[in-house]
Each structure stands twice: as structure tokens, then as C-alpha cells.
Amino acid sequence: MFGSYRRAVAATSDVTIRRVRADEGLRLKQLRLSALLDTPSAFGRTHAEESAYPDELWHDRATRAAEGGAGSITLVAETAAGDWVGLVGGYRPDGDDGAPELVSMWVAPDARGTGVASDLVETVADWARATGAHELHLWVTIGNDRAAALYRRCGFVELDDFQPLPSDPCKNEQRMRLDLSAG
Numbered sequence: 001m002f003g004s005y006r007r008a009v010a011a012t013s014d015v016t017i018r019r020v021r022a023d024e025g026l027r028l029k030q031l032r033l034s035a036l037l038d039t040p041s042a043f044g045r046t047h048a049e050e051s052a053y054p055d056e057l058w059h060d061r062a063t064r065a066a067e068g069g070a071g072s073i074t075l076v077a078e079t080a081a082g083d084w085v086g087l088v089g090g091y092r093p094d095g096d097d098g099a100p101e102l103v104s105m106w107v108a109p110d111a112r113g114t115g116v117a118s119d120l121v122e123t124v125a126d127w128a129r130a131t132g133a134h135e136l137h138l139w140v141t142i143g144n145d146r147a148a149a150l151y152r153r154c155g156f157v158e159l160d161d162f163q164p165l166p167s168d169p170c171k172n173e174q175r176m177r178l179d180l181s182a183g
């Protein structure tokens, strides 16, 4: 039911948004570690933490992503040549009845400003809506103005809800919310 999201991304970029497949755990690991190295301040975990995860964890993550359930989703942006240029996830931190959260958002530097980012966000919103959710949440680091601008453009609004960034508690992050009934 939730497995067939495909968007024709920006006409010029020829990128497809698709679920990670069960046998792509190690490729997912590589992409995520690239994201953590590229922009450490954007994420709740550090490169050191996640590079120490056993390969089994990445295989499990890919297997769950491929199952297509309502609990979580992992999407990649793939070029026609098969390169991965973007990553995003969605999951329910409080279990099946909780509001879903958008996490792990990353677009490779060369693919920024092409529309890939919006398509990743909208595909997670499509998934959340299809699972019956009424809202989608995320956390963005204070000062990550580019990400906040993207999320606002996609319809998210800032909430009066802040917490320390788990990977660097000197920084704070702010919760944003998307009303799924509006789209």
C-alpha cells in the first residue's frame, strides 16, 4: 500500500524518489554516513556513533524500509544513472498511534536547489497521509536557515517547542509541524 511512491522530480534533474530496497542496507549506510560527514550540525546523531553501528543494523533498517508499513519509511533520490543524491526518513517515535516525524533529510550538494528536496519532503507527507496521520513533525537545528526555508515552503510552521540537539547539546533545535489535512 505504501510502496510505490514515484515522483517525476524537476524536469531537468531526472531523479526518482523511491523506497530503499531490502538488499540495499550497506548502500544506505554509505549514504547516511556521507550526510553525517557533510553536515554534522543538522542531525541528531554523529558520524562517529553511526559509523560504529554493525552492518546488521543497516540491513535491518533496509528490510523494514522495504516492507512498506505504516511504522516507518526510508526514501532515496536516485538519478537515471543510479546515483543516490538524497535521503529522507519518516517514522513514529511514539509507536503506531503517534504523529509521524520526518528525519534524516539530506540532499547531496550538487543536487541542491533542483527540487529534489521538496519532492523528498512531499513524498514523506504522502506516506504519512496515507497512513491516516493528520500531521507531520520534524526538528530543525536553530541556524539551519536553508532547511527551515525549505520546510516553510513545503507548508511546515515553527512550533514553540525547543530541545538541545542530541549530537551537540550546545545547539538547539526547534520543532516544526505540517498540517496534512491542508494539502
Ligand SMILES: CC(C)(COP(=O)(O)OP(=O)(O)OC[C@H]1O[C@@H](n2cnc3c(N)ncnc32)[C@H](O)[C@@H]1OP(=O)(O)O)[C@@H](O)C(=O)NCCC(=O)NCCS
Pocket: 039, 042, 043, 104, 105, 106, 107, 108, 111, 112, 113, 114, 115, 116, 117, 118, 139, 140, 141, 144, 145, 146, 147, 149, 150, 153
Ligand atoms: C536542507 C536541504 C535538504 C535543502 O535542500 P535544498 O535543495 O538545498 O533546498 P531548496 O534549494 O529547494 O530550498 C532551500 C531554500 O532555502 C533558501 N536558501 C538557500 N540558501 C540559504 C541560506 N544560506 N540561508 C537561508 N535560506 C537559504 C532557498 O532560497 C530556498 O528557499 P526558497 O524556496 O524560499 O527560495 C539541503 O540543503 C541539505 O541537505 N542540507 C544539509 C543537510 C540538512 O541541513 N538537512 C536538514 C536536516 S533538518
